[in-house]
Amino acid sequence: MTADHPIVQLSGVSKHFSGTRALEGVDFACFGGAIHGILGENGAGKSTLIKIISGVLQPDSGEMRVNDAPVSFSNPTQAVASGIVCIFQELSLVPDLSVADNISLSSPPRRFGLIDPRAQRRRAEKLLARIKCEDIDPNALVRELSLSRRQMVEIAKALGKDPKVLILDEATSALTSRDVETVYELLADLKAQNVASLFISHRMHEIEQLCDTLSVFRNGQHIQTFPKGTHSDGEIVRLMIGREVDAQYPPRPAPAPRPEHLRIEDLAWENQLNGINLSIGKGEIVGLGGLDGQGQKELLLGLFGVLRGMSGRVSIAGKPCRPKSPAEAKQGALRIALVPEDRKTEGLMLAMSIADNLMAASYDRVSDGPFINAAKAKRAVEDGIAKLRIKLGSPEDPVATLSGGNQQKVVIAKWLMTDPDVILLNDPTRGIDVGTKQEIYRLMRDLADQGKTILLYSSDYAELIGCCDRVMVMYDGEIVASLSGDAITEEAIVAASLNVSDTQTMPGLPHA
């Protein structure tokens, strides 16, 4: 900590939501020229903390000072005026407006009082160039971009507000490795300009690599702040969850011949899937790796019947599998389940109750004819909650009241209630806490041991290495490498992701 005066200082800040405590008497400070990591499980109060700092929420009690002057923000605009800019986990982009419009949304360049589209476009180009995203067309609509590109636009938008304090809330969770590097460089730049960065991430290695100061939150309280390197990983995790954690990933069983269950031959769609060949056995977990946007998501969606006009053959247990919709994919002999990428829009009906969400894919199992049987429904819901140990008040509460990790558990439980044979997972641990992640890893292995066929896409390489029996690395709509056993290493996945020819990435060869 170099400067004597913190840029942002909170003292005794508390915040309650309808009886539950989100923050309790928190003292917190961040200094210019520092990259400050904030750690904690979901529900530890990190989000509440940054929402208070950035003016989205107002504290119930306590005081906040910016550059030693007491402030109370009643909306994000006032915080931005004080130089506090937040990149939110839930993207703050408007899908139907162009990239240039979005970047200058609240204070566009004007001529004669009207927005000057040309100046606005130049400004967008300049900011995008600063984060090495010249490939993004400022005239494109945001809804035409992939999630990772949108996140970079979000970062460009934040940069355009000239931040003194930049808050990144899981801002790298959907980025490709190359973009993550760019963000790292950007943060180093900002640090040199004496900007304070607050960095929230569930990826431990990112925090380790990037931050110089770490703060741990647990249960709404600020536990400890310390410079990087003074605590080991194990100690930090212990501080976060208040208990010892054993091995992060369940042990991988020895490779054994498995009866083939899902077979994919020459699968192609538009120009995003270019001839995929893959065979997965019963009880096997196969991971999809590679950079973001190489066709992994499309492969999962295609198998689930979402894409039209696919060519190639897919068979399940020897029978051809060609669902035309998710409704067909989940039924009959196919029994496919997909845990989608974006749980807030594709996974859950946020305003509906937890119970309704749990039953959404399996109403036919709890109904007599057209009517829902209340007793059966209750039993099924209780069963689902128990199986995934979802922490909740009442099953009738809206699912939006749960923390991110528990919401994801609801999505997974919903699909397990259909008793699927093939489980497709699209980045199921994105933005959820360490404890829940471990439960999901264990659950995946248990399901595989019960003979389910699992295909997992993850943007976190560590997860692929820890969980999967085999990893298929995709590049440009093709599988470019198949890794199994000890050959699944970070170097091998990265090398194959970039499609660099390297003997280590060749299937079958032992890794040095």
Next chain:
Amino acid sequence: MRNKRSPLASTIRQNPGFYGAIIMLLVLYLVYNMLHPRGFSAAVLIQNSNESVAIVFLAMAQTVPVLLGGLDLSVGAIMTLTNCVASVVVNGSPPQIIVGMIITLATGTAFGLMNGLIVVYGRLQPIIATLATGAIAVGLALFIRPAPGGNVDDDISWALTNDLYELVDTYGWFDADAAWFAPISWFPVPLLIVVVIAFGVWLPFKRTVTGRTIYAIGSAEGAAYMSGLNLNRAKIAAFTLAGFFAGCAGLYLAIQTSSGNADITQAGAYTLNSIAAVVVGGTSLLGGMGGAIGSMVGALILRVISFYFRIVSIDPLLQPLVEGVVLLLAVSLGAFRTLRVKNQLNLFR
């Protein structure tokens, strides 16, 4: 995305509904003129424009709340109210006429402002708030004009519902027979009024921060809030602008018919047609996409379709049925895009 598209290519790709509607209008109107015994004549164009102005303005009025993601059920009623106001005040000396027009437009604008304030500060759904205020507007209209009638200045009626030649000739601004004036003297005044208001009011408005905030709210209200935009101001502005456009419709209706008429049925029918015009013009009822120029085109398409009934002989009793089927077809053209979507998940975004 590596190759940047030109801005024009981007807009065409991003607004297929709008460009589709323009092509549809051109084709429909061309065929109409070919079938019409006096087709391609200035007289037909003037008559058609006169009959289209009110619905065009009303469709533009409806567009603004629809872009927010709401519906304004009071636009037809505001038109009726301002029509009755105009039938009282638009006469006398030229300055008095101008003041009368300003009073009429101010009435519509003020009514829209009231709608906006009720929606924002009463925290009501636009559709239900404007259902109520629409009834109030018709009530006021009936109070002003219990029976159809009124006297609108004859000169202004004549000048604004004909071609530019008559406008200049009526007020003697310059020699209407001047050689330089001949190439444009045939142009219908009503069409000119619509174009001037559409391009002079709507396009600049769209380029203000408030205008863009309206699009942002309809597209993703949460993101708009988090970006620090002034949502309340934009919502109030949207309804106010809708009131202004509806006032334009009422004023023109008074000038065209030389009278005011508090016709409840007409108010309702105009409101529903304005929604249809907005959809045909490529604006999404979910908000965030489209614009008033598209709605103008949409309204003209609906009008041209109804003109066909004059030259194609259809039993008048069947007319509503045929009109309904044609409207359904026109609206379903917009749904064709969904056939091209290969990723079915994108249908829900």
